[in-house]
Amino acid sequence: MTSVMSDMLTITELARETGITARAIRFYESKGLLTPRRAGTTRIYTHRERGRLQLILRGKRLGFSLTDIGEYLDLYDADPTQHDQILLLLDKVNSRIEELKSQKVDLDDTLKELTSVREQALAAMQEASAQAIRA
Amino acid sequence: MTSVMSDMLTITELARETGITARAIRFYESKGLLTPRRAGTTRIYTHRERGRLQLILRGKRLGFSLTDIGEYLDLYDADPTQHDQILLLLDKVNSRIEELKSQKVDLDDTLKELTSVREQALAAMQEASAQAIRA
DNA sequence: GGCTAAGTTGACGTAAACGTCAACTACCTT
DNA sequence: AAGGTAGTTGACGTTTACGTCAACTTAGCC
Structure with missing residues (x-):
């Protein structure tokens, strides 16, 4: 079809x-x-x-x-001509915006940590290969 | 206890x-x-x-x-002295970073849209009260 | 106008993430 | 040492978000 x-x-x-x-x-x-x-x-x-x-x-x-x-x-x-509908709408929008903002904080924190984990892993590899060369 | x-x-x-x-x-x-x-x-x-x-x-x-x-x-x-563990680790970290980055894009888009919804709702309310005054 | 592929509605199954007993066991207090 | 409070291990129930048939219509094509 x-x-x-x-x-x-x-x-x-x-x-x-x-x-x-x-x-x-x-x-x-x-x-x-x-x-x-x-x-x-x-x-x-x-x-x-x-x-x-x-x-x-x-x-x-x-x-x-x-x-x-x-x-x-x-x-x-939502119908924007209804006054109290708008108020309800504003409430919901605002609370969801707050939710998403705090989620964004979590996300940024996690990204930072993972990036730092990556840096450390890379550094550990550099160190290992440097030792191999010295040996 | x-x-x-x-x-x-x-x-x-x-x-x-x-x-x-x-x-x-x-x-x-x-x-x-x-x-x-x-x-x-x-x-x-x-x-x-x-x-x-x-x-x-x-x-x-x-x-x-x-x-x-x-x-x-x-x-x-993860044990950072194990060379291939590190490689595996790096892979996982990188892919998760990519996941989180795209999640961040979704999040930013949604936040922008909700903010715009809020602006429009506020504008509709202003308009309504302005009409009430003119009447 | 009959066939086949696509679409529809139930009904039941399932995986994840716990909640809710139930039956015991272990502590601490008096 | 007795009793109450916390903690422990199953076992089963529950909700969410679909997957998987099964049994029927429907639609488009030759």
């Missing part, structure tokens, strides 16, 4: 494009993270769903649960 | 200190991530194990699996 219009993908096409399985995509839908249109019974993925899927995958790479990612996606299509 | 020497903690003390459960700590041990000494049957946690536990928790915050974290911990106590 292959779709006619460009920008309209079938589930296997989308799966191949993103490197995940069709099963996973259906699972995300069952969790409410995706809501593709249908052509009869067949799911049709357009630009919007592809974007959302990219956000889902990035969220996963960052270690968030699908539930977290669901809330995160809601931030994007 | 409470330990005499400072720097020597029992499992519940360590649990309280780190905010995780004793069950989790035992679980990490069963996975080989911790190897506390024993006083009889009771586990004794010293400076070394506490450091390792911090690394475990940070790894978790970064979204790594316990298996990943196990390999990561091995990097710290």
Whole structure:
């Protein structure tokens, strides 16, 4: 099965494009993270769903649960004309920004440490080869 | 049960200190991530194990699996006098650095987007209140 | 209009990371 | 030495995020 219009993908096409399985995509839908249109019974993925899927995958790479990612996606299509929706949105955005900032601290610390481990390993090798030459 | 020497903690003390459960700590041990000494049957946690536990928790915050974290911990106590161990070590460190760097890109992108979402929400609120004044 | 490949919906299985008893054992205190 | 508090080892339960059939429709092609 292959779709006619460009920008309209079938589930296997989308799966191949993103490197995940069709099963996973259906699972995300069952969790409410995706809501593709249908052509009869067949799911049709357009630009919007592809974007959302990219956000889902990035969220996963960052270690968030699908539930977290669901809330995160809601931030994007919240109605900006509703005053209290905006306030709620701001709250969520702010707290997530704080989460990510502290995650960034962890990440930077770990990167520094690993870099230092590498330096030490390299130094140990230099020392070993220097001894071999002296021998 | 409470330990005499400072720097020597029992499992519940360590649990309280780190905010995780004793069950989790035992679980990490069963996975080989911790190897506390024993006083009889009771586990004794010293400076070394506490450091390792911090690394475990940070790894978790970064979204790594316990298996990943196990390999990561091995990097710290690899024998630096073994030449090929060092090479292996360097390989692992380098690939993990690459992982973390790409994770950092994801993180920065997400932070930028969320900040922009926040700006837009704030702008929408300004607009709404401005209209209220004009009315 | 019939075949085959692709898509769909359940139902069940699974791995990771613990939580939750249960049944003991070991300490420390009085 | 008796009792309560902590600690220990299984064993089983649970949630998340899918994988894996199985049994059916559906769609496009000749």
